[in-house]
Amino acid sequence: MPSVMRLALIIALTALAQPACADGLRRLETGTDSKGWEAVGRLNLGGKGFCTGALISPNLVLTAAHCLWDRKTGERLDASAIEFLAGWRNGRAAAYRNVRRAVAHPDYVYDGSESMERVQYDLALLELDTPIRLPSIRPYATGGHPQKGDAVGVVSYARDRAEAPSLQEVCHVLGHQPGVMVLSCDVDFGSSGAPVFSMTGGAPQVVSVVAAKAEMTGQKVALGSDMTGTLETLRAALETTPAMRLNGSALPQIGAGGGARKDGAKFLRPAAAP
Numbered sequence: 001m002p003s004v005m006r007l008a009l010i011i012a013l014t015a016l017a018q019p020a021c022a023d024g025l026r027r028l029e030t031g032t033d034s035k036g037w038e039a040v041g042r043l044n045l046g047g048k049g050f051c052t053g054a055l056i057s058p059n060l061v062l063t064a065a066h067c068l069w070d071r072k073t074g075e076r077l078d079a080s081a082i083e084f085l086a087g088w089r090n091g092r093a094a095a096y097r098n099v100r101r102a103v104a105h106p107d108y109v110y111d112g113s114e115s116m117e118r119v120q121y122d123l124a125l126l127e128l129d130t131p132i133r134l135p136s137i138r139p140y141a142t143g144g145h146p147q148k149g150d151a152v153g154v155v156s157y158a159r160d161r162a163e164a165p166s167l168q169e170v171c172h173v174l175g176h177q178p179g180v181m182v183l184s185c186d187v188d189f190g191s192s193g194a195p196v197f198s199m200t201g202g203a204p205q206v207v208s209v210v211a212a213k214a215e216m217t218g219q220k221v222a223l224g225s226d227m228t229g230t231l232e233t234l235r236a237a238l239e240t241t242p243a244m245r246l247n248g249s250a251l252p253q254i255g256a257g258g259g260a261r262k263d264g265a266k267f268l269r270p271a272a273a274p
Contacts, residue, residue, distance in 0.1 A: 024186055025166040028155075029090065036204070038087035038094045038137045040155040040165055040195060043067060043126075046081030052156045052165075053084060054195035054206055055139045056231075058131035060238075062142070063193030064211050064225070065104035065124040074110070079243075084128060086137050088157070089164045094137055097128040103237040105230060120179030122211035122225045124193075125234040127243075144198045144207045145228055146173045146181070154185045154210065154222070156194035169199070174221060180211075181224040187213050196224045 028034040039055035043063060051067035061084050068076055079102045087094035104110075108121035132139075146152055153169045171185035187194065187210050196208035208224030215221065 024171070025161075025168050027161060028165050028167055034087060034089060034165070036138075037155050037165060037167065039139055041084050041086040041093065041095075042088040042157045042162070042165075043193065044083045044085065046077055048072075048077065050157065050162065051192045052194035052210070053126065054155075054193075055084075055086060055132060055137065056142055056206060057139050058133050059128045060139075061099075061126040061128065062195065062206065062209060062231075063124050063126060064209055065108040065122045066110065066211070067193050068102055068104055068124055069110045076110075079126075082126065084126065086132060087165075091163065095132045095134060097130055097132060100127045100129045101238065101241050101243045102126045103234060103241050105234060106237055116177055116180055119211045119223050120225060121230075123209055123227065123230050123234060125231075125238050127238060140195065140197075140204060140206045142206045142227065142231060144205055145226070146198055146207055148173050148175050151199060152183065152185070152207065153197045153199050153204070154183075154187065154191075154194050155197070156187060156191040156210065158188040158191050160188065171222075174216070176226070179226045181208050181226055182214075182216065183208075183222040183224055184219075185210070185222040185224075186220065187222045191222075 028037055041053055043051040043053045045051065045067060048070055051063055053061040053063035056062050070077060079099045082099040082102065084097045084099065085093035102124060104124045105121040108118065150173045151170050152173060153167065154171065155165050155167050157165055168186055171183055174182045174184055183196065191210050194210040195206045196210060197204040198207045208227055210222055211225045212223040213220065214223055
């Protein structure tokens with residue numbers, strides 16, 4: 001890996017942009033294919049696109065913070081406008097739930113600026129209006145900190161595969177920046193909030209959340225928020241947040257090199273990931 005990574009960050013993974021073909025993905029179209037992945041679901045964002053989320057307890061869904069903002073207006077979405085479709089596949093979900101309240105990481109700032117720090121804190125926790133207690137939908141455990149070279153996997157929806165999730169069973173951690181994992185995983189618009197799983201030790205364990213897609217020296221990569229210590233912060237924030245109206249959705253785009261493009265994208269030159 002070069003001493004300076006130039007990541008062309010594209011933080012706009014809410015499904016609002018052009019589709020792209022994804023290699024190494026297996027579409028989970030049947031009940032057999034989807035077994036064990038039913039707790040991954042599509043988050044419908046009040047008609048403003050969708051993200052991916054994962055059930056981590058019967059009433060809590062983990063996703064990306066930027067999914068709670070409307071990219072066009074910069075306002076937060078109403079929590080009541082968000083719907084979690086657990087195991088959404090070919091027009092049906094294993095369970096449908098509305099969101100009662102939602103919190104972004106307290107250090108996440110949606111202000112139009114783009115930075116690796118923003119990716120670092122791009123995590124949100126959603127409380128469902130009714131817990132999901134079905135034998136076929138088992139919440140995922142969380143934890144672990146994959147190291148460079150470790151294998152991980154991703155289950156996600158995306159712009160060109162919105163009607164069924166896809167599994168990339170093996171991708172790898174390419175490196176780390178503060179609070180951010182650089183991954184070889186194949187993601188696209190709509191994959192924001194997708195769980196990154198550690199596949200070691202038996203059952204899948206959520207170790208990160210997809211926050212952005214990027215390019216690193218010409219290679220497409222994904223950026224995942226490091227969850228170390230953040231779930232406790234999010235749970236504490238949720239406990240002090242009343243079930244009330246919020247205002248959430250997607251993100252603009254950023255890239256590497258400094259300056260701005262006609263499409264409004266900004267450019268970053270992050271430090272090397274060890």
